[in-house]
Every structure is written in structure tokens, then in C-alpha cells.
Amino acid sequence: MSEMQVMMKFEFLPNEILMECYKYLNAPDIFDSFDQLNYRFYKLIRNIPLHVDFQYVSKSSFDNFCRKIILNPENLKQIYSLHLSNKEMYGQIEAFLSIFTFNEFSNLQSLILTQVKEINMNKLKSMLILIPKLYSLRLIDCNIPNSEIMAVLTISKLRILSIRSLYFVPLAKNETSVITNLTVFGCLLSDLYRLFQYAPLLKYLNVGRLPDCHEVIGRGEDFINNYAFHLRQLIIDEYGYEFEDFEIFVKQIPNLKSLIISAYDNIDIIDASRWEHLIKSSLPHLHIFKFKFYYSQYGKSIIADKFNQFQSDFWLKQHHWYTEYSLKESLGRTTALIYTLPCIADRFELKLDINRYYNKLINNFDVFHNIKYLSLDSEILSKECHYYFSNVTSLILKCKSNLFKRDSDRILLKAKHIKSLKMIVNLYNLKHLDISFLCKIESSTILLEILKQSPNLSSISVDPNYLLSLFSDNELCKYLNKMIKKLDMLIPSLDKFSKIEQFCKIFSNIEQLKCNITQLDDLLFLLNNLSKLSILKVSDTSTNKFIYKFKDEASKLNIVYYLRSYHDNSYDKICNLDLSIWIGKKTN
Incomplete structure (x- = not known):
């Protein structure tokens, strides 16, 4: 069946079905694919809810979509979710904020920001409070203190929040939040007690790290009695406290239905009898219980005994919570992993x-x-x-x-x-x-x-020396050309790669490349001969001359780049360079 026949059959679909299909597509892809087909599609895609995810989007697609939105500002009202990311595409958030302000997105409900930089903070703080319908905010892989952003959002209508820590939680204010879904990278157990007072409607809580910082939590402290009656699902990726602390903590969440927990080098928590008693006494509504416990020790008999305790009727017949374990022995020391099935990792x-x-x-x-x-x-x-x-x-x-x-x-x-x-x-x-x-x-x-x-x-990491040896296999080269969109070959340097022209032909469809380059001419050759390349990351020993010449050439290209240099103070020169480039089509 020809492409024309496929398109004709697609055009026969009623608008209702097309609109359902568009829900699963990224807005930049919708505009790239359907905007120029005919007037029907032109009008249709301008009257549907749009979900915009710019992560890993090429700069050309980013520029094209933003240009079309600028030409028709009414399209801003169609955008209900937005994901901006500096990961692999340094400068994307700054580029977006230089074009738009968030108060223009009157229907924006969900916002994801990945790797926010210091340079973004002033604009973000002034704009976030201006989004009237925002109910979901996710800050991913951000080293910026939460207080920088949360100061303008603590009294907002956020219901879904993903952040680095819980330092933003007010300790002295009688202020509460309507948050129901919270993901936090790391916090203390005392932070969670305070959280329950601040967010009494919480239903879902996902904690990355809960390390034991040897804090003393007294049983008589006021926040011990902040019950999270609505909490139904709890996930803890790394629990570091004693089992006794957890036994006290779960009394605050009596209606919990799902618990997923992991712990490392804590033999006390691998105790089937204690878990059975805890579930019966404090978690009567628990239906889903999944765990993954690591432990290192000398000898392997202890973990075998621990495993056998999980084979009672309570675990196998009453709840159907099955377990298994694995052992690694080295120099007389045993590393054990015991987990419920299926393994949650x-x-x-x-x-x-x-x-x-x-x-x-x-x-x-x-x-x-x-x-x-x-x-x-x-x-x-x-x-x-x-x-x-x-x-x-x-x-x-x-x-x-x-x-x-x-x-x-x-x-x-x-x-x-x-x-x-x-x-x-x-x-x-x-x-x-x-x-x-x-x-x-x-x-x-x-x-x-x-x-x-x-x-x-579509992605491969390989030693360039080995890759060079493959170029004589024509069938393999055809597969590499057709399939591979992302290539990582940081060691050794690509400029030692004698067949760089052949490389560009074989990988003509590549979109992301990581490599080592010391010669500016080789870098420019890649930029000019890999037409689909969108992200280029370069790392290698370099010189001041390389940087100055690159900056001069970069001004002639449609790119956004980030340079991180490392100095050798003894010789007062740059000894290493990391260069990230987000690439767009050439502009006249």
C-alpha cells in the first residue's frame, strides 16, 4: 500500500477518532506532520487540547513549533501540559522563557521542568504564580533549593507535586495544602510527620531516600499525632531508619492500601514475624506489599533463615506475597538480596x-x-x-x-x-x-x-576502534544507518578516527552523538555533515585556542551551547572541556 493510499484512508476518519489519536501524540510532532496537509487538518489541530513535551525534541522542531504559536497566540490556550528540559538540550528553558510568559497559558494544568538552572530562577519565580489553572508541577533533577520556587506556590491550588526535598514545608504557619500526590527525592522521617499536618488530603507519597540521620523523634512531640487518614499508597526507595521507627510511623497512616519499600544493610527490617504483626495491628487495609532488602554479612545461613520465615501461610496463602532471594559470595563475605515477586527493581x-x-x-x-x-x-x-x-x-x-x-x-x-x-x-x-x-x-x-x-x-554505546573495524561489513552498515539514532563513543577521540567522512555517511540519520574531539575542524565537519543531528556532547583535552575559535564559529550557526572547562592551575590553562550543543537548522 502506497503512502498516498495510507494518507487517503487516514483522511476518511471522522474528527472524533482523529482527536482521540491526537491525545497520544506530542504537539510539536502533530504540527510537523499535519499542519501543511490540508485545510481540514490545519483547523482541526488548532481546536484540540495540546500536550507539549520538548524533552529530546530537536531545536529545529522547537523553533518551528514556537514560531507557529507566535503567529497565532490563540494556540496558547490549547496547551494543557508542558515539559521543558535542559537535559541534553542546555538552554531550552531559557530559550522558551525568552519567548513566552506563563500567564499566556491560561489553560495550562501540568508543568514539568527538568534540570532547572540558576539562570532560569528569576523568570520562573515571577511567572509560576501567574498560571491560574496549574494543578501539577514536577521539578526533575533540579539542584535549585525548593524554597526558591515553592515560596510562590505554597498557597496555590497544586494537587500533584514532585520536588527534591521537603524544606519548603512551613513549620510555624497554620497553612495547609490541597496536595494529594507528592514525590520527593529525599527527606527525614520528621519531615514526613510535619508534612501530614501541612497536606492532610495526601493520597499518594513517593520518597526516594529516607536516610537515618540519627535524629531523635520523641513520642510526645506534637506532630506525632498528625494522621494522614487519606494516604493510600506509600513508596520508599531507600529506608534507612530502624524498624521501630517505622512501626511508630505507620500508626499515622492507618488506611494505607499499598506499601512498596526498599532498604539496604538493615538486617532488622528483614523480619517476617515482625512485619506480620505490624500489618495485622496497624495496617489492616494493606492489600499490596512489595519489598526489596539488601544485606551484606559474613556467612549465608542468616539470610536463608530470614527467607524461610516468609514462607508461612500468612504470606503464601492469605496474601499470596511470594519471595525469593539471591546471594553473591566474595572473600568470605555474602551480599544478599531478598525481594517479593515480581521484583520491584x-x-x-x-x-x-x-x-x-x-x-x-x-x-x-x-x-x-x-x-x-x-x-x-x-x-x-x-x-x-x-x-x-x-x-x-x-x-x-x-x-x-x-x-x-x-x-x-x-x-x-x-x-x-x-x-x-x-x-x-x-x-x-x-x-x-x-x-x-x-x-x-x-x-x-x-x-x-x-x-x-x-x-x-535505536541507541548504542561502542568503542570507536571497534566501530571502525565494522565499516567493511556493508550489510551491518545499512542496519546501523537505518536503526541507530543515538550513538555514544566517548573513548578514544573521534578525531583519531581516520574515516570521519565514512562515519558521517554510515550514521547520516543520527540525532544524538557523544564523542571526544580535540580538533575544531572535525567538530565543524560533524555539524555541517550530519543533517539530522540535534544533540552533540563533546568531551576531551582541549586548549584556550579551541574555545575561542569555537565561540567565533558558533555565532554563525543556529545552536545553543554550554561550555564547562577545567583549569590546570599550575600551568594556568584549560586542561579539559565538556561541550554540550543543541543544534537547529542553518539560518541565512
Whole structure:
């Protein structure tokens, strides 16, 4: 079926169905794809709610969308959600705020800001309070103190909030919030007690780190009796306090239905009898209980006994909360991980010396279906393995480092290992592959087979020296050209890469590139010959001359860049350079 036939069938769809489809599309993509088709689509996309996500959007698409919005300011009323990000695209937030003010977005309800910089703060503080319908604010990976932004929002109508810490919570004011959904990167247990007084309507709470800072919380303190009656779901990624502190804390959340908790090196919290008593006495409505507990010790008998305690009728028959554990032994020390099924982690490191202990009567097929990021020792591909990862999107293949091995004795990734790899990992969902840590690969056909088995793969990290050896394989080069949109090859320098012209032809569709460059001419060659390149990150030893010449050339290009230089004080010169470039189409 031709593209014209597909478009004609798409045009036959009624507006109601098209509008449903548009809900799943990013606004810049909608305008890029449908704005110039015909008058019907032109009018339709200007009368639908728009969800704008600028993260990883090319500068050209960013410029194009902003230009169209400026030409028709009424479109600002269509925008209901907005995501601005400086991650990988330094200067995006500043560029946006130089064009628009938030009070122009009269219907904006959800705002996400990623990696806010100091330079953005003055404008943000003056603008955020001007958004009349804002109910969701997420500050992601921001090192700016919360007080800088929250000072203008503490009495707002926010219901969903994601922030770094809870320092903004007023301690002396009789002020409350209508927040129902809160995510915080880290805080203290005492902060949560105060939070319950400040946000009595809280239903969902996600805490990244809850480290034990040896604070003393007296049972008679006023905030101990701030009950969060509405809290239904609690997630703690890293609990560091004693079990006794948690037992006191959960008395404030009697209606909790879901608890997900992780802890590290805290043997007291791995206590099935104590958990059973706590759930029966303080959490009668708990239906979902998931945990992941790490512990390091000498000897392995303790963790086996701990695991067996979770095999009683209360766990298996009454609640169907199943567990298993794994052990890694090294130099007489045992590292243990015990977890409920399926494992709640999204990252996993599978090493050769890890032993897994599980109930063979239980269906173990989906135990690791939450794992998205997997690091895999390549030696495992030559052994029997009892793990299967069905939803991995990022895979690192590693060669176990051993300085005493001869190079000829190191693992060689062969064709037979690909069969083993497919028995461990479902390659269909794979989006990123990192083979920069591999010692040896038998031939280019190995990588070619992985590409063929991974139809959604679009990102790869690889050693440039190895990549150079692949250029003689024409079939592999065609797959690389077609599939790879993001490439990371920081070591060694790309300018030592003798076939840079061939590189640009093979990776002509690349959109994001990380590499090391010391010669300005090579950097300019990439900018001028990779037409789809949107994000370029460069890191290498450099000189003052490089920087001055780059700044001069940058003024002629449609780019936004960030330079971070490191000085050698003994020689009073720049010894290293990190350069991030957000690239747009050339302007006349």
C-alpha cells in the first residue's frame, strides 16, 4: 500500500477518532506532520487540547513549533501540559522563557521542568504564580533549593507535586495544602510527620531516600499525632531508619492500601514475624506489599533463615506475597538480596557469581518483568542461567575485568552466545545497547545478528576502534544507518578516527552523538555533515585556542551551547572541556 493510499484512508476518519489519536501524540510532532496537509487538518489541530513535551525534541522542531504559536497566540490556550528540559538540550528553558510568559497559558494544568538552572530562577519565580489553572508541577533533577520556587506556590491550588526535598514545608504557619500526590527525592522521617499536618488530603507519597540521620523523634512531640487518614499508597526507595521507627510511623497512616519499600544493610527490617504483626495491628487495609532488602554479612545461613520465615501461610496463602532471594559470595563475605515477586527493581546487575534461590512450584516467568536496565556479565552466556528478563530496554554487555588474564584467555563473544542471550533477554523491547565494556567480539556478524533480533534498538554505546573495524561489513552498515539514532563513543577521540567522512555517511540519520574531539575542524565537519543531528556532547583535552575559535564559529550557526572547562592551575590553562550543543537548522 502506497503512502498516498495510507494518507487517503487516514483522511476518511471522522474528527472524533482523529482527536482521540491526537491525545497520544506530542504537539510539536502533530504540527510537523499535519499542519501543511490540508485545510481540514490545519483547523482541526488548532481546536484540540495540546500536550507539549520538548524533552529530546530537536531545536529545529522547537523553533518551528514556537514560531507557529507566535503567529497565532490563540494556540496558547490549547496547551494543557508542558515539559521543558535542559537535559541534553542546555538552554531550552531559557530559550522558551525568552519567548513566552506563563500567564499566556491560561489553560495550562501540568508543568514539568527538568534540570532547572540558576539562570532560569528569576523568570520562573515571577511567572509560576501567574498560571491560574496549574494543578501539577514536577521539578526533575533540579539542584535549585525548593524554597526558591515553592515560596510562590505554597498557597496555590497544586494537587500533584514532585520536588527534591521537603524544606519548603512551613513549620510555624497554620497553612495547609490541597496536595494529594507528592514525590520527593529525599527527606527525614520528621519531615514526613510535619508534612501530614501541612497536606492532610495526601493520597499518594513517593520518597526516594529516607536516610537515618540519627535524629531523635520523641513520642510526645506534637506532630506525632498528625494522621494522614487519606494516604493510600506509600513508596520508599531507600529506608534507612530502624524498624521501630517505622512501626511508630505507620500508626499515622492507618488506611494505607499499598506499601512498596526498599532498604539496604538493615538486617532488622528483614523480619517476617515482625512485619506480620505490624500489618495485622496497624495496617489492616494493606492489600499490596512489595519489598526489596539488601544485606551484606559474613556467612549465608542468616539470610536463608530470614527467607524461610516468609514462607508461612500468612504470606503464601492469605496474601499470596511470594519471595525469593539471591546471594553473591566474595572473600568470605555474602551480599544478599531478598525481594517479593515480581521484583520491584527497574535495574539489575547479573553477575557470574550470583546464585538465585526460589520456589520451583511458583511460576517464575515474570519475576523480572519490571527490570528495564540490565547489566550482564558476558561470561554468563557460556553457563546455564535461570534468569529471564522480558521488558529490558537498556542492556550493558560486560567483560569481567581480570588483569591477570592473558588477552587470549578473555571471553570472546561468539555467534553461539547470541542464542544464550535470547534465552535470558527478550531483545524485542531493547532500545539501547552498550558494548563498550566488552573485551572481544568474534566478528561483525555478531552485532548484525543482535540488530536483526532487536527491531526497536535505536541507541548504542561502542568503542570507536571497534566501530571502525565494522565499516567493511556493508550489510551491518545499512542496519546501523537505518536503526541507530543515538550513538555514544566517548573513548578514544573521534578525531583519531581516520574515516570521519565514512562515519558521517554510515550514521547520516543520527540525532544524538557523544564523542571526544580535540580538533575544531572535525567538530565543524560533524555539524555541517550530519543533517539530522540535534544533540552533540563533546568531551576531551582541549586548549584556550579551541574555545575561542569555537565561540567565533558558533555565532554563525543556529545552536545553543554550554561550555564547562577545567583549569590546570599550575600551568594556568584549560586542561579539559565538556561541550554540550543543541543544534537547529542553518539560518541565512
